[in-house]
Amino acid sequence: MKILKLNKISPLADEIFAGQEYSDTVESPDGIMVRSAQMADYPVNDNLLAVARAGAGTNNIPSAKYADMGIVVFNTPGANANAVKELVLCELFLGGRKITDAIEWVKTLKGTGDISKQVEKGKSKFAGGEISGATLGVIGLGAIGVLVANAAVALGMRVIGCDPYISTANALALSPSVKLIPSREEVYKRADFITVHVPLTPDTKNMFNAETFAKLKDGCVLINNSRGELVDTDACIAALESGKLGRYITDFPADAMIGVPNCICVPHLGASTIEAEDNCAVMAARQLVDYIEHGNICHGVNYPDVSMARSGAMRLCIHHKNVKEILSKILAIVAGEGINVENMQDASKGEYAYLLLDAGLPVSDAGIEAIKQVPGVIRVRVITD
Numbered sequence: 001m002k003i004l005k006l007n008k009i010s011p012l013a014d015e016i017f018a019g020q021e022y023s024d025t026v027e028s029p030d031g032i033m034v035r036s037a038q039m040a041d042y043p044v045n046d047n048l049l050a051v052a053r054a055g056a057g058t059n060n061i062p063s064a065k066y067a068d069m070g071i072v073v074f075n076t077p078g079a080n081a082n083a084v085k086e087l088v089l090c091e092l093f094l095g096g097r098k099i100t101d102a103i104e105w106v107k108t109l110k111g112t113g114d115i116s117k118q119v120e121k122g123k124s125k126f127a128g129g130e131i132s133g134a135t136l137g138v139i140g141l142g143a144i145g146v147l148v149a150n151a152a153v154a155l156g157m158r159v160i161g162c163d164p165y166i167s168t169a170n171a172l173a174l175s176p177s178v179k180l181i182p183s184r185e186e187v188y189k190r191a192d193f194i195t196v197h198v199p200l201t202p203d204t205k206n207m208f209n210a211e212t213f214a215k216l217k218d219g220c221v222l223i224n225n226s227r228g229e230l231v232d233t234d235a236c237i238a239a240l241e242s243g244k245l246g247r248y249i250t251d252f253p254a255d256a257m258i259g260v261p262n263c264i265c266v267p268h269l270g271a272s273t274i275e276a277e278d279n280c281a282v283m284a285a286r287q288l289v290d291y292i293e294h295g296n297i298c299h300g301v302n303y304p305d306v307s308m309a310r311s312g313a314m315r316l317c318i319h320h321k322n323v324k325e326i327l328s329k330i331l332a333i334v335a336g337e338g339i340n341v342e343n344m345q346d347a348s349k350g351e352y353a354y355l356l357l358d359a360g361l362p363v364s365d366a367g368i369e370a371i372k373q374v375p376g377v378i379r380v381r382v383i384t385d
């Protein structure tokens with residue numbers, strides 16, 4: 001197995017790839033481990049099977065293009081969730097009180113005489129509010145959103161959450177004190193603080209724009225640790241200047257935001273904890289190995305999750321378009337060779353689908369070639385060992 005790392009990855013992944021070629025110079029890799037390296041123009045080699053993103057966001061990877069090539073993109077949802085949650089909690093406090101401005105002011109007092117006297121005299125302009133009792137709107141209740149919502153409840157906040165796609169597991173993990181709200185509009189109207197935890201997609205790009213800001217409660221604090229492009233920079237600055245937005249705290253600073261009063265810019269530190277980097281690396285590496293060795297997909301971004309224990313003499317891993325009658329055509333080829341299907345699983349995600357088929361006996365080369373020719377089949381991989 002040849003694995004290329006495009007970024008610095010926690011050394012815990014080294015143990016998982018022990019005995020394999022794993023470095024930042026590997027050529028023609030079977031798999032790639034990546035964090036934030038931009039892969040839009042990466043020259044893909046023919047044997048590349050998968051890309052594992054040690055993190056949640058995958059906007060640096062051309063996932064749709066890779067789906068068309070039968071290359072699976074993985075991410076590691078939840079692996080850095082606690083780290084991001086802790087940063088959000090810190091930002092909630094920074095949003096409620098003028099701590100950052102106050103710290104900057106204290107620096108200006110260096111060498112100016114009786115500090116304690118000056119501090120007592122000047123501190124009133126930095127008085128702030130407590131977050132306990134305030135309403136927090138959590139937009140997006142994935143792994144991070146749920147942890148944030150529950151922690152905010154424990155801090156005494158009134159928490160409302162909105163996520164039309166919440167999974168059953170996340171709904172069950174949510175504190176009963178979190179009120180689920182069907183529409184974002186209601187969150188905009190009611191929240192004193194809003195934290196956003198959604199992926200960047202064409203639908204979510206600039207979801208905070210002039211129109212959205214107009215709907216917020218005056219002085220609302222917006223926290224964005226997801227992706228900078230979720231927020232329209234010009235509209236955000238205008239909302240801060242007018243006071244409509246009390247504060248904007250982001251882990252994705254844009255040049256225009258830096259130095260704007262009431263904008264707190266953090267240099268993408270959400271997942272930058274030793275624990276999160278280890279968790280992401282281990283999860284990404286394990287998923288990559290399981291896929292390369294057994295064809296199992298867990299936390300697929302551009303293909304559905306499909307995994308099953310190995311059985312039979314040969315495993316076929318078939319990437320295909322989600323189109324009708326394709327399975328019957330593939331099965332007819334296997335059955336035509338008098339071969340029993342020991343086990344199979346197929347699932348789809350949007351226009352793409354993935355089939356794992358364990359055949360009782362090896363399918364012939366001609367049979368494999370025939371499967372490749374079935375209209376809609378993208379890639380066929382054979383695993384025998």
Ligand code: MLT
Binds near residue numbers: 056058226270
């Ligand atoms: C993520 O997408 O997981 C976070 O933004 C952290 C990171 O990019 O590594």
